[in-house]
Amino acid sequence: MEPDLDAAARCLVNARYVIALTGAGLSVESGIPPFRGPGGLWTKHGEPPMNGYQRFLADPRKAWEDRLNPSGPMRELWDALAVAEPNPGHRALVDLEDMDILRATITQNVDNLHRLAGSRRLLEIHGNATLIRCIQCVQRFEHDEIDYAVLPPACPLCRGLLKSDTVSFGEPIPPDVLTACGEETEYADCMLVAGTSATVYPAAGFPMAIAERGGDLIEVNPYPSELSSYCRVTIAGPAAEVLPALVERVRALRAS
Ligand SMILES: [Zn+2]
Numbered sequence: 001m002e003p004d005l006d007a008a009a010r011c012l013v014n015a016r017y018v019i020a021l022t023g024a025g026l027s028v029e030s031g032i033p034p035f036r037g038p039g040g041l042w043t044k045h046g047e048p049p050m051n052g053y054q055r056f057l058a059d060p061r062k063a064w065e066d067r068l069n070p071s072g073p074m075r076e077l078w079d080a081l082a083v084a085e086p087n088p089g090h091r092a093l094v095d096l097e098d099m100d101i102l103r104a105t106i107t108q109n110v111d112n113l114h115r116l117a118g119s120r121r122l123l124e125i126h127g128n129a130t131l132i133r134c135i136q137c138v139q140r141f142e143h144d145e146i147d148y149a150v151l152p153p154a155c156p157l158c159r160g161l162l163k164s165d166t167v168s169f170g171e172p173i174p175p176d177v178l179t180a181c182g183e184e185t186e187y188a189d190c191m192l193v194a195g196t197s198a199t200v201y202p203a204a205g206f207p208m209a210i211a212e213r214g215g216d217l218i219e220v221n222p223y224p225s226e227l228s229s230y231c232r233v234t235i236a237g238p239a240a241e242v243l244p245a246l247v248e249r250v251r252a253l254r255a256s
Pocket residue numbers: 134135136137138139155156157158159160
């Protein structure tokens with residue numbers, strides 16, 4: 001893995017505008033269970049309905065009762081979220097941001113760990129499980145900013161319907177985030193892909209767009225993925241170990 005780390009570090013240092021794309025593989029190392037695969041929440045509890053958003057709209061009060069008193073997979077996810085802390089992989093991305101190399105992080109994770117680690121330019125394309133979003137004005141709120149005396153709660157700003165910021169199945173990606181992801185992807189000539197095989201759209205489209213323009217993709221995943229053949233460098237290993245090592249290489253390269 002040594003030559004790959006050096007090659008990846010050179011890509012990062014030589015790029016004009018680097019962005020990152022992260023997914024569940026990064027959070028697994030913080031104790032957040034994945035949705036799919038071995039030990040996955042949906043593997044154990046069954047896949048959620050594909051029309052989750054339509055079900056929310058049909059009965060938002062029931063959805064809020066479930067959120068405020070979660071059971072089954074949601075209970076398990078909330079319990080894991082409550083104690084999870086960012087791991088060295090999350091912190092390495094913040095280091096790259098501090099070094100003015102990484103310009104933005106697009107994450108498919110909803111677990112808040114990038115924020116806790118200190119990421120500044122963060123685009124949570126599937127939302128953030130700890131936040132509440134108004135589906136009318138798209139404003140986001142902390143959990144304790146909202147009055148739950150009457151369910152479903154109303155937006156403090158526009159009285160619109162509030163839901164979890166987590167993007168449900170069948171729900172459009174919030175337009176502010178999707179637009180920003182598209183803009184960052186257009187600027188980028190290098191993408192660091194960590195802990196995701198990037199097979200779920202729209203996130204899957206971002207690395208492909210960069211590769212098609214001749215940009216460099218760097219992949220950090222334990223196993224080869226569908227993306228691997230498009231990557232300039234593929235580093236096999238867990239992101240929590242590889243990303244800090246990569247930061248050290250970048251530091252060494254810059255100092256030399
Ligand atoms: Zn609102």
